[in-house]
Amino acid sequence: MSEVPFKNPGWAGNTGEFDLDEDQVRGDDFVGTRPREGGHPSGAATYPYMLPEKHPDAPLFEGEHKERFDKILTRYPNKQAALLPTLGLAQEVRGHVSPETMDRVAELLELSPAYVRGVTTFYTMYNKRPVGRYLVQVCTNISCNLCGADDVMEAFLRYTDTEIGETSEDGEFTVVEAECLAACGFPTCVQINSRYYENVTPADVPKIIERLKAEGAGGD
Ligand code: FES
Incomplete structure:
Protein backbone atom coordinates (compact mmCIF):
# COMPACT_ATOMS: atom_id res chain seq x y z
CA MET A 1 0.00 0.00 0.00
CA SER A 2 2.79 2.45 0.88
CA GLU A 3 4.37 1.88 -2.53
CA VAL A 4 1.39 3.26 -4.41
CA PRO A 5 2.02 6.80 -5.64
CA PHE A 6 -1.07 8.88 -5.04
CA LYS A 7 -1.73 12.43 -4.05
CA ASN A 8 -4.29 11.82 -1.34
CA PRO A 9 -4.16 8.58 0.60
CA GLY A 10 -7.67 9.03 1.99
CA TRP A 11 -9.52 9.03 -1.25
CA ALA A 12 -9.72 7.66 -4.78
CA GLY A 13 -9.20 10.86 -6.70
CA ASN A 14 -9.60 8.80 -9.80
CA THR A 15 -7.57 10.93 -12.18
CA GLY A 16 -5.66 8.14 -13.84
CA GLU A 17 -2.51 8.54 -11.79
CA PHE A 18 -3.48 6.10 -9.10
CA ASP A 19 -3.01 2.37 -9.04
CA LEU A 20 -6.02 1.99 -6.78
CA ASP A 21 -9.41 1.76 -8.37
CA GLU A 22 -12.60 3.03 -6.85
CA ASP A 23 -13.71 -0.32 -5.44
CA GLN A 24 -10.38 -0.85 -3.72
CA VAL A 25 -10.58 2.48 -1.96
CA ARG A 26 -14.28 2.68 -1.21
CA GLY A 27 -15.02 -0.98 -0.79
CA ASP A 28 -18.20 -2.75 -1.70
CA ASP A 29 -20.37 -0.25 0.13
CA PHE A 30 -19.91 2.32 -2.62
CA VAL A 31 -23.38 3.33 -3.65
CA GLY A 32 -22.68 2.32 -7.24
CA TYR A 123 -32.54 23.37 -6.05
CA THR A 124 -29.71 23.62 -8.55
CA MET A 125 -29.06 19.87 -8.15
CA TYR A 126 -32.07 19.13 -10.32
CA ASN A 127 -31.20 19.62 -13.97
CA LYS A 128 -33.98 21.56 -15.57
CA ARG A 129 -32.55 20.94 -19.03
CA PRO A 130 -30.97 17.86 -20.62
CA VAL A 131 -27.29 17.36 -19.81
CA GLY A 132 -24.55 15.33 -21.45
CA ARG A 133 -23.67 11.75 -20.68
CA TYR A 134 -21.24 13.16 -18.13
CA LEU A 135 -22.28 16.10 -15.97
CA VAL A 136 -19.06 17.77 -14.81
CA GLN A 137 -19.58 19.94 -11.74
CA VAL A 138 -16.52 21.96 -10.83
CA CYS A 139 -16.53 23.41 -7.33
CA THR A 140 -15.56 27.07 -7.54
CA ASN A 141 -16.37 27.87 -3.93
CA ILE A 142 -13.88 29.45 -1.56
CA SER A 143 -11.41 26.64 -0.73
CA CYS A 144 -11.28 25.32 -4.26
CA ASN A 145 -11.24 28.82 -5.67
CA LEU A 146 -8.20 29.76 -3.60
CA CYS A 147 -6.46 26.67 -4.98
CA GLY A 148 -7.09 27.36 -8.66
CA ALA A 149 -10.63 26.14 -9.35
CA ASP A 150 -11.11 28.79 -12.01
CA ASP A 151 -8.22 27.32 -13.97
CA VAL A 152 -9.66 23.82 -13.59
CA MET A 153 -13.01 25.09 -14.80
CA GLU A 154 -11.36 26.77 -17.75
CA ALA A 155 -9.52 23.55 -18.61
CA PHE A 156 -12.72 21.48 -18.58
CA LEU A 157 -14.43 23.99 -20.85
CA ARG A 158 -11.47 24.04 -23.20
CA TYR A 159 -11.10 20.25 -23.43
CA THR A 160 -14.82 19.69 -23.91
CA ASP A 161 -15.09 22.66 -26.28
CA THR A 162 -18.13 24.04 -24.48
CA GLU A 163 -19.34 27.11 -22.64
CA ILE A 164 -20.63 26.83 -19.08
CA GLY A 165 -23.86 24.82 -19.03
CA GLU A 166 -23.64 23.89 -22.69
CA THR A 167 -23.53 20.26 -23.83
CA SER A 168 -20.68 19.24 -26.11
CA GLU A 169 -21.53 18.45 -29.71
CA ASP A 170 -21.02 14.73 -29.21
CA GLY A 171 -23.47 14.80 -26.29
CA GLU A 172 -20.84 13.56 -23.85
CA PHE A 173 -20.14 16.49 -21.54
CA THR A 174 -21.91 19.32 -19.78
CA VAL A 175 -19.67 21.43 -17.54
CA VAL A 176 -21.16 23.58 -14.79
CA GLU A 177 -19.98 25.41 -11.69
CA ALA A 178 -20.97 23.95 -8.34
CA GLU A 179 -21.07 25.39 -4.88
CA CYS A 180 -19.09 23.67 -2.11
CA LEU A 181 -19.08 19.91 -2.68
CA ALA A 182 -18.02 19.29 0.93
CA ALA A 183 -14.53 18.13 -0.01
CA CYS A 184 -12.82 21.41 0.90
CA GLY A 185 -9.74 19.61 2.23
CA PHE A 186 -8.93 18.31 -1.24
CA PRO A 187 -9.33 21.20 -3.65
CA THR A 188 -10.16 21.41 -6.43
CA CYS A 189 -13.04 19.01 -6.13
CA VAL A 190 -14.95 18.00 -9.25
CA GLN A 191 -18.06 15.83 -9.28
CA ILE A 192 -18.65 13.95 -12.50
CA ASN A 193 -22.00 12.20 -12.49
CA SER A 194 -21.96 10.51 -9.08
CA ARG A 195 -18.19 10.26 -8.71
CA TYR A 196 -15.88 12.67 -6.93
CA TYR A 197 -12.46 13.63 -8.26
CA GLU A 198 -10.31 15.48 -5.76
CA ASN A 199 -7.09 17.48 -5.87
CA VAL A 200 -7.79 18.13 -9.52
CA THR A 201 -5.42 20.46 -11.33
CA PRO A 202 -5.68 21.76 -14.91
CA ALA A 203 -3.03 19.21 -15.87
CA ASP A 204 -5.32 16.36 -14.75
CA VAL A 205 -8.21 17.45 -16.93
CA PRO A 206 -7.17 15.90 -20.28
CA LYS A 207 -6.57 12.55 -18.56
CA ILE A 208 -9.96 12.66 -16.89
CA ILE A 209 -11.70 13.52 -20.16
CA GLU A 210 -9.86 10.76 -22.02
CA ARG A 211 -10.71 8.24 -19.33
CA LEU A 212 -14.38 9.16 -19.45
CA LYS A 213 -14.43 8.92 -23.22
CA ALA A 214 -12.85 5.48 -22.99
CA GLU A 215 -15.44 4.43 -20.39
CA GLY A 216 -18.19 5.74 -22.63
CA ALA A 217 -16.83 3.85 -25.62
CA GLY A 218 -16.82 0.72 -23.45
CA GLY A 219 -20.52 1.19 -22.74
CA ASP A 220 -20.06 2.02 -19.02
S1 FES B 1 -14.95 24.73 -1.44
FE1 FES B 1 -14.73 23.18 -2.94
S2 FES B 1 -15.40 21.41 -1.91
FE2 FES B 1 -15.73 22.99 -0.44
Missing part, protein backbone atom coordinates in the same frame (compact mmCIF):
# COMPACT_ATOMS: atom_id res chain seq x y z
CA THR A 33 -22.82 -1.34 -6.29
CA ARG A 34 -26.29 -1.20 -4.79
CA PRO A 35 -29.03 -3.03 -6.62
CA ARG A 36 -31.14 -0.99 -9.02
CA GLU A 37 -34.32 -1.60 -7.08
CA GLY A 38 -32.64 0.07 -4.11
CA GLY A 39 -32.08 -2.92 -1.85
CA HIS A 40 -33.19 -2.17 1.69
CA PRO A 41 -35.76 0.66 1.85
CA SER A 42 -33.29 2.82 3.78
CA GLY A 43 -30.97 2.83 0.79
CA ALA A 44 -33.63 3.10 -1.89
CA ALA A 45 -33.30 6.83 -2.37
CA THR A 46 -29.53 6.97 -2.44
CA TYR A 47 -28.52 5.02 -5.50
CA PRO A 48 -26.37 7.20 -7.81
CA TYR A 49 -28.40 10.15 -8.87
CA MET A 50 -26.60 10.90 -12.11
CA LEU A 51 -26.03 8.00 -14.46
CA PRO A 52 -24.40 8.07 -17.92
CA GLU A 53 -27.45 6.46 -19.53
CA LYS A 54 -30.43 8.78 -19.62
CA HIS A 55 -33.92 8.00 -20.88
CA PRO A 56 -35.85 11.27 -21.12
CA ASP A 57 -39.04 9.54 -22.24
CA ALA A 58 -38.96 6.62 -19.82
CA PRO A 59 -42.14 6.14 -17.81
CA LEU A 60 -42.18 7.19 -14.18
CA PHE A 61 -41.91 4.66 -12.70
CA GLU A 62 -41.77 1.06 -13.91
CA GLY A 63 -40.02 -2.16 -12.98
CA GLU A 64 -37.08 -1.73 -10.65
CA HIS A 65 -37.72 2.01 -10.48
CA LYS A 66 -41.28 1.39 -9.36
CA GLU A 67 -39.84 -0.77 -6.59
CA ARG A 68 -37.53 2.07 -5.63
CA PHE A 69 -40.36 4.57 -5.67
CA ASP A 70 -42.54 2.34 -3.47
CA LYS A 71 -39.69 1.91 -1.02
CA ILE A 72 -39.08 5.65 -0.91
CA LEU A 73 -42.73 6.18 0.02
CA THR A 74 -42.38 3.81 2.97
CA ARG A 75 -39.75 6.07 4.49
CA TYR A 76 -41.90 9.16 4.90
CA PRO A 77 -45.04 10.00 6.85
CA ASN A 78 -46.80 11.32 3.75
CA LYS A 79 -46.31 11.68 0.01
CA GLN A 80 -45.34 15.34 0.16
CA ALA A 81 -42.35 14.49 2.34
CA ALA A 82 -41.11 12.10 -0.35
CA LEU A 83 -40.85 14.81 -2.99
CA LEU A 84 -37.07 15.37 -3.00
CA PRO A 85 -36.02 11.71 -3.34
CA THR A 86 -38.78 11.18 -5.91
CA LEU A 87 -37.44 14.05 -8.00
CA GLY A 88 -33.97 12.57 -7.57
CA LEU A 89 -35.19 9.22 -8.84
CA ALA A 90 -36.94 10.88 -11.77
CA GLN A 91 -33.72 12.68 -12.66
CA GLU A 92 -31.76 9.46 -12.37
CA VAL A 93 -34.10 7.79 -14.85
CA ARG A 94 -34.60 10.66 -17.30
CA GLY A 95 -31.39 12.66 -16.81
CA HIS A 96 -33.18 15.91 -16.11
CA VAL A 97 -36.42 17.16 -14.62
CA SER A 98 -38.49 18.74 -17.37
CA PRO A 99 -41.79 20.54 -16.75
CA GLU A 100 -43.56 17.35 -17.91
CA THR A 101 -41.58 15.33 -15.39
CA MET A 102 -42.52 17.78 -12.64
CA ASP A 103 -46.18 17.39 -13.57
CA ARG A 104 -45.92 13.61 -13.52
CA VAL A 105 -44.25 13.67 -10.11
CA ALA A 106 -46.98 16.00 -8.87
CA GLU A 107 -49.55 13.49 -10.06
CA LEU A 108 -47.78 10.57 -8.42
CA LEU A 109 -47.46 12.36 -5.10
CA GLU A 110 -50.88 14.02 -5.25
CA LEU A 111 -49.37 17.49 -5.05
CA SER A 112 -50.12 20.59 -7.06
CA PRO A 113 -47.92 21.10 -10.16
CA ALA A 114 -47.09 24.60 -8.89
CA TYR A 115 -45.77 23.23 -5.60
CA VAL A 116 -43.53 20.70 -7.36
CA ARG A 117 -42.24 23.37 -9.74
CA GLY A 118 -41.47 25.68 -6.83
CA VAL A 119 -39.43 23.00 -5.07
CA THR A 120 -37.65 21.74 -8.21
CA THR A 121 -36.57 25.17 -9.38
CA PHE A 122 -35.25 26.04 -5.91
Whole structure:
Protein backbone atom coordinates (compact mmCIF):
# COMPACT_ATOMS: atom_id res chain seq x y z
CA MET A 1 0.00 0.00 0.00
CA SER A 2 2.79 2.45 0.88
CA GLU A 3 4.37 1.88 -2.53
CA VAL A 4 1.39 3.26 -4.41
CA PRO A 5 2.02 6.80 -5.64
CA PHE A 6 -1.07 8.88 -5.04
CA LYS A 7 -1.73 12.43 -4.05
CA ASN A 8 -4.29 11.82 -1.34
CA PRO A 9 -4.16 8.58 0.60
CA GLY A 10 -7.67 9.03 1.99
CA TRP A 11 -9.52 9.03 -1.25
CA ALA A 12 -9.72 7.66 -4.78
CA GLY A 13 -9.20 10.86 -6.70
CA ASN A 14 -9.60 8.80 -9.80
CA THR A 15 -7.57 10.93 -12.18
CA GLY A 16 -5.66 8.14 -13.84
CA GLU A 17 -2.51 8.54 -11.79
CA PHE A 18 -3.48 6.10 -9.10
CA ASP A 19 -3.01 2.37 -9.04
CA LEU A 20 -6.02 1.99 -6.78
CA ASP A 21 -9.41 1.76 -8.37
CA GLU A 22 -12.60 3.03 -6.85
CA ASP A 23 -13.71 -0.32 -5.44
CA GLN A 24 -10.38 -0.85 -3.72
CA VAL A 25 -10.58 2.48 -1.96
CA ARG A 26 -14.28 2.68 -1.21
CA GLY A 27 -15.02 -0.98 -0.79
CA ASP A 28 -18.20 -2.75 -1.70
CA ASP A 29 -20.37 -0.25 0.13
CA PHE A 30 -19.91 2.32 -2.62
CA VAL A 31 -23.38 3.33 -3.65
CA GLY A 32 -22.68 2.32 -7.24
CA THR A 33 -22.82 -1.34 -6.29
CA ARG A 34 -26.29 -1.20 -4.79
CA PRO A 35 -29.03 -3.03 -6.62
CA ARG A 36 -31.14 -0.99 -9.02
CA GLU A 37 -34.32 -1.60 -7.08
CA GLY A 38 -32.64 0.07 -4.11
CA GLY A 39 -32.08 -2.92 -1.85
CA HIS A 40 -33.19 -2.17 1.69
CA PRO A 41 -35.76 0.66 1.85
CA SER A 42 -33.29 2.82 3.78
CA GLY A 43 -30.97 2.83 0.79
CA ALA A 44 -33.63 3.10 -1.89
CA ALA A 45 -33.30 6.83 -2.37
CA THR A 46 -29.53 6.97 -2.44
CA TYR A 47 -28.52 5.02 -5.50
CA PRO A 48 -26.37 7.20 -7.81
CA TYR A 49 -28.40 10.15 -8.87
CA MET A 50 -26.60 10.90 -12.11
CA LEU A 51 -26.03 8.00 -14.46
CA PRO A 52 -24.40 8.07 -17.92
CA GLU A 53 -27.45 6.46 -19.53
CA LYS A 54 -30.43 8.78 -19.62
CA HIS A 55 -33.92 8.00 -20.88
CA PRO A 56 -35.85 11.27 -21.12
CA ASP A 57 -39.04 9.54 -22.24
CA ALA A 58 -38.96 6.62 -19.82
CA PRO A 59 -42.14 6.14 -17.81
CA LEU A 60 -42.18 7.19 -14.18
CA PHE A 61 -41.91 4.66 -12.70
CA GLU A 62 -41.77 1.06 -13.91
CA GLY A 63 -40.02 -2.16 -12.98
CA GLU A 64 -37.08 -1.73 -10.65
CA HIS A 65 -37.72 2.01 -10.48
CA LYS A 66 -41.28 1.39 -9.36
CA GLU A 67 -39.84 -0.77 -6.59
CA ARG A 68 -37.53 2.07 -5.63
CA PHE A 69 -40.36 4.57 -5.67
CA ASP A 70 -42.54 2.34 -3.47
CA LYS A 71 -39.69 1.91 -1.02
CA ILE A 72 -39.08 5.65 -0.91
CA LEU A 73 -42.73 6.18 0.02
CA THR A 74 -42.38 3.81 2.97
CA ARG A 75 -39.75 6.07 4.49
CA TYR A 76 -41.90 9.16 4.90
CA PRO A 77 -45.04 10.00 6.85
CA ASN A 78 -46.80 11.32 3.75
CA LYS A 79 -46.31 11.68 0.01
CA GLN A 80 -45.34 15.34 0.16
CA ALA A 81 -42.35 14.49 2.34
CA ALA A 82 -41.11 12.10 -0.35
CA LEU A 83 -40.85 14.81 -2.99
CA LEU A 84 -37.07 15.37 -3.00
CA PRO A 85 -36.02 11.71 -3.34
CA THR A 86 -38.78 11.18 -5.91
CA LEU A 87 -37.44 14.05 -8.00
CA GLY A 88 -33.97 12.57 -7.57
CA LEU A 89 -35.19 9.22 -8.84
CA ALA A 90 -36.94 10.88 -11.77
CA GLN A 91 -33.72 12.68 -12.66
CA GLU A 92 -31.76 9.46 -12.37
CA VAL A 93 -34.10 7.79 -14.85
CA ARG A 94 -34.60 10.66 -17.30
CA GLY A 95 -31.39 12.66 -16.81
CA HIS A 96 -33.18 15.91 -16.11
CA VAL A 97 -36.42 17.16 -14.62
CA SER A 98 -38.49 18.74 -17.37
CA PRO A 99 -41.79 20.54 -16.75
CA GLU A 100 -43.56 17.35 -17.91
CA THR A 101 -41.58 15.33 -15.39
CA MET A 102 -42.52 17.78 -12.64
CA ASP A 103 -46.18 17.39 -13.57
CA ARG A 104 -45.92 13.61 -13.52
CA VAL A 105 -44.25 13.67 -10.11
CA ALA A 106 -46.98 16.00 -8.87
CA GLU A 107 -49.55 13.49 -10.06
CA LEU A 108 -47.78 10.57 -8.42
CA LEU A 109 -47.46 12.36 -5.10
CA GLU A 110 -50.88 14.02 -5.25
CA LEU A 111 -49.37 17.49 -5.05
CA SER A 112 -50.12 20.59 -7.06
CA PRO A 113 -47.92 21.10 -10.16
CA ALA A 114 -47.09 24.60 -8.89
CA TYR A 115 -45.77 23.23 -5.60
CA VAL A 116 -43.53 20.70 -7.36
CA ARG A 117 -42.24 23.37 -9.74
CA GLY A 118 -41.47 25.68 -6.83
CA VAL A 119 -39.43 23.00 -5.07
CA THR A 120 -37.65 21.74 -8.21
CA THR A 121 -36.57 25.17 -9.38
CA PHE A 122 -35.25 26.04 -5.91
CA TYR A 123 -32.54 23.37 -6.05
CA THR A 124 -29.71 23.62 -8.55
CA MET A 125 -29.06 19.87 -8.15
CA TYR A 126 -32.07 19.13 -10.32
CA ASN A 127 -31.20 19.62 -13.97
CA LYS A 128 -33.98 21.56 -15.57
CA ARG A 129 -32.55 20.94 -19.03
CA PRO A 130 -30.97 17.86 -20.62
CA VAL A 131 -27.29 17.36 -19.81
CA GLY A 132 -24.55 15.33 -21.45
CA ARG A 133 -23.67 11.75 -20.68
CA TYR A 134 -21.24 13.16 -18.13
CA LEU A 135 -22.28 16.10 -15.97
CA VAL A 136 -19.06 17.77 -14.81
CA GLN A 137 -19.58 19.94 -11.74
CA VAL A 138 -16.52 21.96 -10.83
CA CYS A 139 -16.53 23.41 -7.33
CA THR A 140 -15.56 27.07 -7.54
CA ASN A 141 -16.37 27.87 -3.93
CA ILE A 142 -13.88 29.45 -1.56
CA SER A 143 -11.41 26.64 -0.73
CA CYS A 144 -11.28 25.32 -4.26
CA ASN A 145 -11.24 28.82 -5.67
CA LEU A 146 -8.20 29.76 -3.60
CA CYS A 147 -6.46 26.67 -4.98
CA GLY A 148 -7.09 27.36 -8.66
CA ALA A 149 -10.63 26.14 -9.35
CA ASP A 150 -11.11 28.79 -12.01
CA ASP A 151 -8.22 27.32 -13.97
CA VAL A 152 -9.66 23.82 -13.59
CA MET A 153 -13.01 25.09 -14.80
CA GLU A 154 -11.36 26.77 -17.75
CA ALA A 155 -9.52 23.55 -18.61
CA PHE A 156 -12.72 21.48 -18.58
CA LEU A 157 -14.43 23.99 -20.85
CA ARG A 158 -11.47 24.04 -23.20
CA TYR A 159 -11.10 20.25 -23.43
CA THR A 160 -14.82 19.69 -23.91
CA ASP A 161 -15.09 22.66 -26.28
CA THR A 162 -18.13 24.04 -24.48
CA GLU A 163 -19.34 27.11 -22.64
CA ILE A 164 -20.63 26.83 -19.08
CA GLY A 165 -23.86 24.82 -19.03
CA GLU A 166 -23.64 23.89 -22.69
CA THR A 167 -23.53 20.26 -23.83
CA SER A 168 -20.68 19.24 -26.11
CA GLU A 169 -21.53 18.45 -29.71
CA ASP A 170 -21.02 14.73 -29.21
CA GLY A 171 -23.47 14.80 -26.29
CA GLU A 172 -20.84 13.56 -23.85
CA PHE A 173 -20.14 16.49 -21.54
CA THR A 174 -21.91 19.32 -19.78
CA VAL A 175 -19.67 21.43 -17.54
CA VAL A 176 -21.16 23.58 -14.79
CA GLU A 177 -19.98 25.41 -11.69
CA ALA A 178 -20.97 23.95 -8.34
CA GLU A 179 -21.07 25.39 -4.88
CA CYS A 180 -19.09 23.67 -2.11
CA LEU A 181 -19.08 19.91 -2.68
CA ALA A 182 -18.02 19.29 0.93
CA ALA A 183 -14.53 18.13 -0.01
CA CYS A 184 -12.82 21.41 0.90
CA GLY A 185 -9.74 19.61 2.23
CA PHE A 186 -8.93 18.31 -1.24
CA PRO A 187 -9.33 21.20 -3.65
CA THR A 188 -10.16 21.41 -6.43
CA CYS A 189 -13.04 19.01 -6.13
CA VAL A 190 -14.95 18.00 -9.25
CA GLN A 191 -18.06 15.83 -9.28
CA ILE A 192 -18.65 13.95 -12.50
CA ASN A 193 -22.00 12.20 -12.49
CA SER A 194 -21.96 10.51 -9.08
CA ARG A 195 -18.19 10.26 -8.71
CA TYR A 196 -15.88 12.67 -6.93
CA TYR A 197 -12.46 13.63 -8.26
CA GLU A 198 -10.31 15.48 -5.76
CA ASN A 199 -7.09 17.48 -5.87
CA VAL A 200 -7.79 18.13 -9.52
CA THR A 201 -5.42 20.46 -11.33
CA PRO A 202 -5.68 21.76 -14.91
CA ALA A 203 -3.03 19.21 -15.87
CA ASP A 204 -5.32 16.36 -14.75
CA VAL A 205 -8.21 17.45 -16.93
CA PRO A 206 -7.17 15.90 -20.28
CA LYS A 207 -6.57 12.55 -18.56
CA ILE A 208 -9.96 12.66 -16.89
CA ILE A 209 -11.70 13.52 -20.16
CA GLU A 210 -9.86 10.76 -22.02
CA ARG A 211 -10.71 8.24 -19.33
CA LEU A 212 -14.38 9.16 -19.45
CA LYS A 213 -14.43 8.92 -23.22
CA ALA A 214 -12.85 5.48 -22.99
CA GLU A 215 -15.44 4.43 -20.39
CA GLY A 216 -18.19 5.74 -22.63
CA ALA A 217 -16.83 3.85 -25.62
CA GLY A 218 -16.82 0.72 -23.45
CA GLY A 219 -20.52 1.19 -22.74
CA ASP A 220 -20.06 2.02 -19.02
S1 FES B 1 -14.95 24.73 -1.44
FE1 FES B 1 -14.73 23.18 -2.94
S2 FES B 1 -15.40 21.41 -1.91
FE2 FES B 1 -15.73 22.99 -0.44
